[in-house]
Amino acid sequence: MKFKTKLAAGLILAGVTLSAASAWAFVLDEMVIDYRQQIMKAKDAQATAIGHILTGTVPNDNIVLHFESLLLATRQTRKIFELEVQGGDSLPGIWENWDDFSAKLDTAESGINTAIETINQHGPGAAGDVALAALGCKSCHDTYRKK
Ligand code: HEC
Numbered sequence: 001m002k003f004k005t006k007l008a009a010g011l012i013l014a015g016v017t018l019s020a021a022s023a024w025a026f027v028l029d030e031m032v033i034d035y036r037q038q039i040m041k042a043k044d045a046q047a048t049a050i051g052h053i054l055t056g057t058v059p060n061d062n063i064v065l066h067f068e069s070l071l072l073a074t075r076q077t078r079k080i081f082e083l084e085v086q087g088g089d090s091l092p093g094i095w096e097n098w099d100d101f102s103a104k105l106d107t108a109e110s111g112i113n114t115a116i117e118t119i120n121q122h123g124p125g126a127a128g129d130v131a132l133a134a135l136g137c138k139s140c141h142d143t144y145r146k147k
Contacts (some may be wrong), residue, residue, distance in 0.1 A: 007021075007024070029085045029087060032083055032085040033087050036077070036088070039073050043074065043137070047135060049062075050063065050066050053066070063124045064116060064120065064124075067115050070112050074109050078105050081101070090145065093143065101140070104140045104143075107136050108136030111134035111136055112134075115135075
């Protein structure tokens with residue numbers, strides 16, 4: 001049973017009226033959508049900071065930390081999409097092709113891990129060799145996010 005359905009059923013059992021329960025489920029959907037958008041914004045902030053470093057406009061000391069933050073945010077992504085809450089800028093294809101969506105998250109994770117390893121081995125200067133495309137943002141957005 002979907003999270004939302006379970007919750008609505010639980011509220012009805014608890015004596016809450018059907019319309020109040022579905023209003024609650026709607027509010028919860030909005031919170032789930034907001035949550036995943038906040039995580040995406042966190043990724044955006046980290047990717048933007050990495051971009052500043054790569055252009056040489058700010059010192060590169062924090063570069064690994066930015067990639068690590070990106071890694072954590074990427075790991076935080078899957079759980080919230082598992083709830084199957086449609087809406088926001090997410091396309092229904094995410095849940096119709098879950099294995100592919102999930103694989104894109106794996107690819108993003110491994111691209112970020114490779115970046116971290118490369119920089120750890122060769123120093124912050126090697127960050128220039130790490131293509132931002134390896135982060136997998138565009139590849140996923142092109143398929144699963146509304147234009
Ligand atoms: C596996 C798929 C996937 C990957 C990888 C991914 N995103 Fe997203 N992103 C999405 C989806 C789906 C949405 C739409 C979320 C919604 O509104 O329901 C989104 C939305 C966003 C948004 C808009 C958030 C808002 O405020 O509405 C930003 C910014 C964003 N992503 C940045 C990034 C960045 C930067 C990366 C890479 C470092 C990234 N994303 C990687 C799937 C992905």
